[in-house]
Amino acid sequence: MAFTLPRLPNKVVCLTCLCIGSSLHAAPARADQPVQFESAASEPTPFQKRIAQAGGNVPRAVPGTPLQGYLTRPPGEGPFPAVVVLHGCSGLPRSVRKTWSERLSSWGYVVLVVDSFSTRGIKETCDGLHPVDRVYDAYGALEYLSKYSFVDPRRIALMGFSAGGNATLEALQSGGDERLMERKFKAAIAYYPDCSATNGDMAVPTLILIGELDDRTPAKNCQEMMTQRSGKGSSVxxxxxxxxxxxxxxxGLKTGIEAYGQYNAAEQSILASHAFLKEVFGG
Incomplete structure (x- = not known):
């Protein structure tokens, strides 16, 4: 589904940007609280099990990695639905840690933003190397959130941005790591992911949001993925x-038509994300 933008004069465009930008601010919510937890333990693969057993050894899971996160919750006792959030390759920006946390919390969701880099001493992974298994970070966060009495463990979504969006799709692809996990996510939202890394068959309802002019993770990859899906699994x-x-x-605020395109996409994607979560979780 795509949205068509009207052609407006530059003066009108700039005024529109300011109006749209002001509507993106979320209502105040409880401040994000630093928390510590671990990524999910990594189970040995079937190949590793065979090698270990052939040598008379017992294959063991790799223990989880200590992680830092930021927890934000709505007022009230709950139990509330929740969203685990994964950042991109450049680390954890304010737009994810604060803006999205407050926005989701104002919608009635507990939010756990995962910092995959700080405890590992990583600054960024935008050089194309991804030594961190973000999928297991996501499932560690799911396990951690599920223990809170104010969280409904049956209603937790995974949301990721850019490289975090890649990890979101990988974590919930049918037949992948998802099948190995005891606890399950209910839904997935991926902002501008690299869709070439997945076959598009998802274990849960999934929303993918991407820009037409994205030159880092091209929209055409996602469009091709949609045409190649087997039709199995949940809706995408x-x-x-x-x-x-x-x-x-x-x-950031720019000028002219490009600013209008960016802000329009931001506004529309926020509305789409809100509607998607409401549909999946009800209410």
Whole structure:
């Protein structure tokens, strides 16, 4: 599904950007609280099990890695639905840690933003190397959240941005690591992921949001993925936003048509994410 942008004069565009930008601010919520937990333990693969057993050894799971996160919750006792959030390759920006946490919390969700880098001493992984298994970070966060009395463990979604979006799709692809995990996510939202890394068959309802002009994770990869899906698994919704580039939800104020495209995409994607979560979780 795509949204068509009207052609407006530059003066009108700039005024529209300011109006849209002001509507993106979330209502105040409880401040994010630093928390510590571990990534999920990594179970040995079938090949590793065979090698170990052939040598008379017992294959063992690799223990989880200590992680830091930021927990935000709505007022009240709950139990509330929740969202685990994964950042991109450049680390944890304010737009994810604060803005999205407050936004999701204002919608009635507990939010756990995962910092995959700090405890590992990593600054960024944008050079194309991804030594960190973000999938297990996501499932460690799911396990951690599920223990809180104010969280409904049956209603937890996974949301990721860019490289975090890649990990989101990988974590919930049918037949992948998801099948090995005792606890399950209910839904997935991936902002501007690299869709070439997945076959598009998802274990849970999934929303993918990407800009038409994204030159880092091209929209065409997601469009091709949609045409190649087997049809198995849960529903997948792809929203492609005309005039929008990578990171459109956290773009700074610019001028002219490009600013309008970015802010329009941000506004529309926020509405789409809200509607998607409401549909999956009810209410």
């Amino acid at each position: 919704q792809l929203d492609v936003y005309p005039g929008a580039r990578h990171g459109f939800d956290s773009a």
